[in-house]
Amino acid sequence: MQALDKALAQVGSVVLGKTEQLKLALACMLAGGHLLIEDLPGMGKTTLAHALARVFRLDYRRVQFTSDMLPADILGVSVFDPDSRAFSLREGPVFTQLLLADEINRATPKTQGALLEAMEERQVTLDGATRALPDPFFVVATQNPVTQAGTFVLPESQLDRFLMRISLGYPSPEVERALLAGGDLREAARALKPVIDPSGLIKLTAHVAKVRATDELLDYIQRLLEATRADDRLEAGLSPRAGLGLLRAARAWALLHDRNYVLPEDVQAVWSAVAEHRLQSRQGGSVAAMTQSLLQSVPVVRH
Amino acid sequence: MARIYQIPSHARTWLTLGIVAASLPQLLRGPLWQAALLLLVLGWRALIERQRLASPGRLVRLALLVATVAATWRSFGRLHGPEAGTALITSLFALKYLELVSKRDAYVLIVLGYFVCATVLLFYRGPGAALYVSGCLLLLTASLAGINYSDTHARRRQHVRTAAVLLGQALPLAVVLFILVPRVAPMWSMPLGGGQARTGMSDTMSPGQVSSLTESSALAFRVEFQGPPPPPRERYWRGLTYSYFDGTTWSQARPRGWRDRDTLYRGRGAAPPWYQSLLAARGDAAGYRYRVIMEPSQRRWLYALAVPFTDLDGMGLARDWRLVADHAVDTALGYRVHSVPAARAGALTLEQAERDLMLSLPEGGNPRARALAEQWRRQYRDNSARVNAALGYFRQRPFHYTLQPPRLSGDTVDGFLFGTRRGFCEHYASAFTFLMRAAGVPARVVAGYQGGEMNAGEYLQVRQYDAHAWAEVWLSGQGWVRVDPTGAVAPERVELGLRGALQRAGDGADAALGGIGRLPLLFQLRQWVDYLDFNWQKWVLGYRQDQQRALWQRLLGGVSPWRVGLALMVSLAVFAAVLGAWVLLRRRDRPITPLQREFHRLRRALARRDLTAPAAASAAELAALVSRARPTAARAAGHWRCLFEQLAYRGEQPPARAELAALARRRRALLRALRR
Structure with missing residues (x-):
């Protein structure tokens, strides 16, 4: 699909050397899922979100989460309008097509909960009135690694709402050199030209659902899910929702x-991004290593 | 505060039902307060579960325990023994339900429930009882499954299914244990005296005693013949002989000066002369071979056709051809008999003391009967002619066979012979024996059963209403000869059995038999149930030490302990292996597809050529592996991979046979390319 390649190239021009992560982020959007980016500050998370919004020509808002933030700061608030003598809703930043929730783990669980609920329902209920969020609606949340001071860990049930979690990581020396030489990429991101418009994105999302997954492939996904449940190094296995997410992500990757x-390779490509943040190790140890080893141990073709 | 264990609600139903079901047989049999106790406990427990009441404290529990023990003592007079013990266990079982504090208590309760189920079988032992207890086990096992299920949304029915599967899996094991575990005497023969009413013949006979038995259609015993059964008129099942008459009552007696060992041979020590002569007279005559399965009668006498020979294991043969068990028959008892009528010839001498007893009559009374007998004595020299005279008398005078004879008092024999002339077998047997003794013919009354019904052509059922009394007279040169005076009056009683005789006589006493003659369907149903029960008795309850040893001999070729032990171990091992294999095979819920087989064929073929792919490899990885190792085969590998992916991940339908063949061709092409 040419448009998608072009979009990828556009985003790649401002987030350098991270093609794999960009593809995951793009697949996540095509699959209609929300994205969590976990990284230290200054790794280009915001730039990525910005670039994604631009290439799809989405409304974009950014909220910097802080510990004193209230749900109303995100969802909006009813205010009394003395002229019309009625309450009217002042929409919060959530009413947009792409919301960048920066450092979501700085907010209190209450505020996090309000956002995550909106993400799941794709609507907001205020004072009894329910308002649908725009379509498409994406949340790209960023999170600092939880060891940092002053953060509230997102509970597993809420992590499950994000289809994927990726991290960008430090750039390679050559890329870093280019970065240093090239100047402000955030400005460049703002100047990106749209490639696909929102209605095109909606069509692509509908297309993802039609990508064929044969019984053979579904069996493979099921074996993977079962393996997470049978693995006693893990606290709990993947949920059926995670399984559906895995399939959707694999379809988007195929597209x-x-x-x-869908090929098994598609599943394997999105596996870590989809599974890792939903799993917890029982006795410490790297979940990333465990998810990878599961992928090595589950036969692609049953024998 | 300590956490109180809560039974999951989905398990509670089964537990409550299981407790009620396991206790019910005892509640029906035991005192009323036990039912009240169980209701109290169930109600209390329900309130605890709804948190309306607290769990009873230590003092309350202690008080309940003391009260239960005291009530058991009051009801039974003791705490040990089968009845009192079972009652106590059942009550304590109910009480345990009240003190569920931890999950451990629930386990104790359920295991106790299994034990209570086992006690049910001490008192009830038909196929019905076994079925009922299986139901109880199912309920208890379902609750056991339920309390181990932590999910609060578990479905109730699923526990029963689990329990049924578990019990089904345990069944083969139970069969093996049933066949192989040795029967230990104290466990398998728990005495259950007292509680059960004695049925059947008693050791004395007075008018009205046998006829009262005919009101019962309860089973007396069953007989399974090897070979054809004797015709109905020969089916005289002897049980007792009455030799002493006091004017109203006949009773058992020994000749004066004789002791027990003079009349009874138990198979130990030297055989007495009379027994040896019976054996000699038996020779190798065919006779009838059969197995009697007797219902518990709480009496020692056993029933058999005349002259019975057995292995004398646990019983003895009396001089008057009775079989006497060593102990009262308190559980179903099976014994094999070989009856040889011809062996009568072995008893052709009558000792003086015996003759005196068989001719003895009370001092006075019944003058008219004595006069009649005296007349025959003078008229006929020969004893058999005197017998015929008496039978002729019964036949010619208007005697009538009925179950409801008028009451007799005073000189009962005279009253019957010359007055009422209406009576039942005991009247005829009694009057006939009296006449014979008065006429100088040694005679005795024999009590037992006559007739029986064949069920399914396989075995004979003898019921209480087949009870009968007849006479035996001593004829020189012939020995003891059976004479049935009832047969002279009502031949159909002997030929057709009691039901036939009464129907023909139009006697209203048919109702006494439960009217079963009138409802053929009901009768048929009863026969079926009895058939089932018979086989249960024969194969399950009757499986005792001797049969077990015979079976071991046949199956294992010996009965030595190591052989049986080894068989037990091997059976258990086989059982475990079968179960294990089943569990392992069941994990593979769906068979592997032809496509998957094709994939692994290539993977293995590559491994043989030192191209070992990881177990979890995909088609692309296989192809990449080949391309890296042998760039010349890369094209062929790509072809194969392409088609495999096409078939596995792209096709709408599972691949057709032709497509699979094409894939196999590409696999062979790839392997050929590797060889180059």
């Missing part, structure tokens, strides 16, 4: 590679 059917 991104211009295929209308």
Whole structure:
């Protein structure tokens, strides 16, 4: 699909050397899922979110989460309008097509909860009135690694709302050198030209659902899910929702590679991004290593 | 505060039902307060579960325990023994339900429930009882499954299914244990005296005693013949002989000066002369071979056709051809008999003391009967002619066979012979024996059963209403000869059995038999149930030490302990292996598809050529592996991979046979390319 390649190239021009992560982020959007980016400050998270918004020509708002933030600061508030003598809703920043929730783990659980609920329901209820959020609606949340001071860990149930979690990581020396030489990429991101418009994105999302997944492939996904449940190094296995998410992400990945059917490689490509943040190790140890080793141990073709 | 264990609500139903079901047989049999106690506990427990009441404290529990023990003592007079023990266990079982504090208590309660189920079988032992207890086990096992299920949304029915599967899996094990575990005497023969009413013949006979038995259609015993059964008129099941008459009552007696060992041979020590002569007279005559399965009668006498020979294990043969058990029959008892009528010839001498007893009559009374007998004595020289005279008398005078004879008092024999002339077998047997003794013919009354019904052509059922009394007279040269005076009056009683005789006589006493003759369907149903019960008795309850040893001999070729032990171990091992295999095979819920087989064929073929792919490899990885190692085969590998992915991940339908063949061709092409 040419448009998608072009979009990828556009975003790649401002987030340098991270093609794999960009593809995941793009697949996440195509799959209609929300994205969590976990990284230290200054790794280009905001730039990525900005670039994504630009290439799809989405309304974009950014909220910097702080510990004194209230749900109303995100969702909006009813105010009394003395002229019309009625309450009217002043919409919060959530009423946008792409919301960048920066440092979501700085907010109190209450505020986090309000956002995550809106993400799941794709609507907001205030004072009894329910308002739908725009379509498409994406949240790209960023999170500092939880060891940092003054953060509230997102509970597992809420992590489950994010289809993928990626982290960008430090750039390679050459890329860093180019960065230093090239100047402000955030400005460049703001100047990106749109490639696909929102209605095109909605069509692509609908297309993702039609990508074929045969019984053979569904069996493979199921074996992976079962393996997480049988693994006693893990606290709990993946939920059925996670399984559906995995399939959707794999479909989007296939579409991104211009295929209308899913290969096991597609599942493997999105596996870590989809599974890792939903799993917890029982006795410490790296969840990333465990999820990878699961992928090594589950046969792609049953024997 | 300590956390109180809560039974999951989905398990509670089964537990409550299981407790009620396991206790019910005892509640029906035991004193009323036990039912009240269980209701109290169930109600209390329900209130605890709804948090309306607190769990009873230590003092309350202690008080309940003391009260229960005291009530058991009051009801039974003791705390040990089967009845009192079972009652106590059942009550304590109910009380335990009240003190569920931890999950451990729930386990104790359920295990106790299994024990209570086992006690049910001490008192009830038909196929019905076994079925009922299986139901109880199902309920208890379901609750056991339930309390181990932490999910609060578990479905109730699922526990029963689990329990049924568990019990089904345990069944083969139970069969093996049933066959192989040795029967230990004290466990398998718990005495249950007292509680059960004695049925059947008693050791004395007075008018009205046998006829009262005919009101019961309860089973007396069953007989399974090897070979054809004797015709109905020969089915005289002897149980007792009455030799002493005091004017109203006949009773058992020994000749004066004789002792027990003179009349009874138990198979130990030297055989007495009379027994040896019976054996000699038996020779190798065919006779009838059969197995009697007797219902518990709480009496020692056993029933058999005349002259019975057995292995004398646990019983003895009396000089008058009775079989006497060593102990009262308190559980169903099976014994094999070989009856040889011809062996009568082995008893052709009558000792003086015996003759005196068989001719003895009370001092006075019944003058008219004595006069009649005296007349025959003078008229006929020969004893058999005197017998015929008496039978002729019964036949010619208007005697009538009925279950409801008028009451007799005073000289009962005279009153019957010359007055009422209406009577039942005991009247005829009694009057006939009296006449014979008065006429100088040694005679005795024999009590037992006559007839019986064949069920399904396989075995004979003898019921209480087949009870009968007849006479035996001593004829020189013939020995003891059976004479049935009832047969002279009502031949159909002997030929057709009691039901036939009464129907023909139009006697209203048919109702006494429960009117079963009138409802053929009900009768048929009863026969079926009895058939089932018979086989249960024969194969399950009757499986005792001797049969077990015979079966061991046949199955294992010996009965030595190591052989049986080894068989037990091997059976258990086989059982475990089968179960294990089943569990392992069941994990593979769906069979592997042809496509998957094709994939692994290539993977293995590559591994043989030192191209070992990881177990979790995909088609692309296989192809990449080949391309890296042998760039010349890369094309063929790509072809194969392409088609595999096409078939596995792209096709709408599972691959057709032709497509699979094409894939196999590409696999072979790839392998050929590797060889180059």
